[in-house]
Amino acid sequence: MGDTFQASIGQSYNLFTPLQLAGYAAAIASGGERYASHILSSVVPRGSERPLLTYAPEVLSTVEADPENLRVIAEGMNMAAKYGTAAYVFGNYPIEVCAKTGTAQIAADSENNAVFIAFAPFEDPEIALAVVVEKGGSGSGLAEVAAEIFDCWFAGRGENEETVQTARSGE
Numbered sequence: 001m002g003d004t005f006q007a008s009i010g011q012s013y014n015l016f017t018p019l020q021l022a023g024y025a026a027a028i029a030s031g032g033e034r035y036a037s038h039i040l041s042s043v044v045p046r047g048s049e050r051p052l053l054t055y056a057p058e059v060l061s062t063v064e065a066d067p068e069n070l071r072v073i074a075e076g077m078n079m080a081a082k083y084g085t086a087a088y089v090f091g092n093y094p095i096e097v098c099a100k101t102g103t104a105q106i107a108a109d110s111e112n113n114a115v116f117i118a119f120a121p122f123e124d125p126e127i128a129l130a131v132v133v134e135k136g137g138s139g140s141g142l143a144e145v146a147a148e149i150f151d152c153w154f155a156g157r158g159e160n161e162e163t164v165q166t167a168r169s170g171e
Helices: 002-008 018-029 067-083 139-156 161-169
Strands: 033-035 059-062 098-104 113-120 127-133
Touching: 018 033, 018 067, 018 098, 018 113, 018 127, 067 098, 067 113, 098 139, 113 139, 127 139
Parallel strands: none
Antiparallel strands: 033 059, 098 113, 113 127
């Protein structure tokens, strides 16, 4: 019973990889569908506009949960990005982000491990990520790293890079 209580607040023993944590965020973003992870979306030969290979998303499983529950979790993550532990970075970010910070306490005499998961945009997710730093302190301190990843992703997807940078600089 004690282990269950500890696990429910993220303070138990676990062995998740950053890729598994990003997959967890992606499953929330997709309303419960867990997709196979991938690194690229297509292969385009130099000098050509036609892809030689295009990645086809593969659903591995579906979370058996009420879709409304998953939506509430996503809304809570959106509020954490706007008003909570990641608001110092994402409170005025031009794209709605959903995030969860984590601080994994490992021992009284050791620095905590920092964990940050996120996906964006809130309404039509394109990207999920996880940032994990062993002995990195607090998970909220990793929001800036996640924002840099989102900046690169959305600038590369046609978002106005100047708008993203202006919002992040507070101007």
